[in-house]
Amino acid sequence: MATLVLATHSISPAARFKDAATVAFIALLLGIPMIGLTTVDQGGALRIATRWPTLFAFVAAAFAGRLVLRYAIDQFKARKLAHERSAAATAAADAVADSRRAGRPLLTWVGWAALGVALSLPVFFADNRYVVDTATTVLIYVMLGWGLNVVVGLAGLLDLGYVAFYAVGAYTYGILGTQFGWGFWQALPVAGAMAATFGIILGWPTLRLRGDYLAIVTLGFGEIIRVILVNWTELSGGPNGIASIPRPSFFGLELKPPGDDPTFASFFGLEYSPSQRIIFLYYLILALALITNVFVSRMRKLPIGRAWEAMREDEIACKAMGINARNVKLSAFAIGAMLGGFAGVFFAARMGFISPESFTFSESAIILAIVVLGGMGSQLGVVLASLVLVLLPELGRDFAEYRMLLFGAAMVLIMVWKPGGILAHREPTMRYVADGEKR
Structure with missing residues (x-):
């Protein structure tokens, strides 16, 4: 059954080659002004120099990368479809529900870990x-x-x-x-x-x-x-x-050098440092x-x-x-x-x-x-x-x-690998089971 599904839903090598050639052509158009051509200083004047070997290497990498990526995606989809068809509908639903319940503690721990990092970050980078x-x-x-x-x-x-x-x-x-x-x-x-x-x-x-x-x-x-x-x-x-928009204060105490009015540093007996305001703003937005x-x-x-x-x-x-x-x-x-x-x-x-x-x-x-x-x-x-x-x-x-270019490539890769977003699963706020019990 799995072999039949793979044969039925896989994309032909010609289609993959055409898709990779299209990506390589786009890479060529984008790479000519950004990679193929550059300006160099020659005797106080600018002249245009070419970097065709680098451009061709970039296009070749785009072609090969798209070919490999397309093949991997097709194989993944075919295997996923075969797996879904080989399992009973009830068993698949139960497996999805179990995976969702198992994923919640992981996301919770990730959230608490992120909070811990956020709270401790100024402690380790107070001078940066x-x-x-x-x-x-x-x-x-x-x-x-x-x-x-x-x-x-x-x-x-x-x-x-x-x-x-x-x-x-x-x-x-x-x-x-x-x-x-x-x-x-x-x-x-x-x-x-x-x-x-x-x-x-x-x-x-x-x-x-x-x-x-x-x-x-x-x-x-x-x-x-x-x-x-x-x-x-x-x-x-x-x-x-x-x-000259006023800065936020800490319960009326300004974070500025000591003067006639009480400041944060003078009130707590601290030596004034410009980093105090930076850290205070960080904890405020946090x-x-x-x-x-x-x-x-x-x-x-x-x-x-x-x-x-x-x-x-x-x-x-x-x-x-x-x-x-x-x-x-x-x-x-x-x-x-x-x-x-x-x-x-x-x-x-x-x-x-x-x-x-x-x-x-x-x-x-x-x-x-x-x-x-x-x-x-x-x-x-x-x-x-x-x-x-x-x-x-x-x-x-x-x-x-x-x-x-790196920024755009990263966004494209994220949307290719995770079209629904980094955390694409939308968990409902409230779930009901057959007996009416809220979960």
Whole structure:
């Protein structure tokens, strides 16, 4: 039976060769400007030099790699299909259920291990500002990914303008902090409420839209916010942005050199060090991210969270069961926007300066890529994808010439090997068995 299935569903060598030739041709087109041609300094003038052997080696590697990868994928699919057909349906369902139950403790342990690493990271890298700063950036994207995960991963609403809520939170704190003297903790809930209001404003006219149409509207909304910030100079400072945004304090104690007012270092009898502020900001965003995770996890277990997941799976069936689709969608937009606004407040406080250039469409694309690559609906997947998408460009700085090529290749490989994301399995919040017992 297995041999018959392999013979029936395997792809012919000619088809694999054609597929590999197509990939090699694309590699040739992309490699000519990036690898085949380069500029060299010759007597104070630039001239174009060629590197055809390197280009041909690159094309050959692409051809051979695609051929091997296609063969391996075909064999894997054929064996998987043969295995599924050889097993009884009931036994297969039981095996899947057992594997899911066995996988939960593993993911739980991975999550706790990641938390332990996050808590101890500044202890081991207290003198390395670059590592702590990079980890802070990762946590910002983790928080943004968890916020967008509510909209895209749980409610199934494609949002390409999520950076708009990020910008609303940042500019709300920037304006309140510089013009009205508000502190970080005072402005944090107000900025979150403002971002949630904008989320409802976006969600209301898009209640009847789905799929690509919804994506286009949200993309336009994000660009509208950016254009307003660029042109409304009296409010946002225009292209010049807002500077001198107040830094967050530790219960009123500023993290700055000792002066007339009590500071963090003087209050605790410590010698002032610039790294204290860096470490404080790291633990602050870590606390905000953990609160976000707990909040979203609890929301998933409430009726509104189950309604999000039901709406993601089948909106028509939800309406037939009496679920108010309007309120469910608006709540997802509002909560996701609120979490993005909180992240924006921290970003403004961390940088001390914001401008419209920090909130372009590319930021929305990165946040959406984090949710998709991590596995829509997966909290831990967002963390893993944030590590990949933030650390990979940083690790590629030593290969500046091929940095984006490596970045793109990594994303392609992830989507080839794990089309549903790094953690593609979407575990339901609540499961029922035959006797009605909740699991």
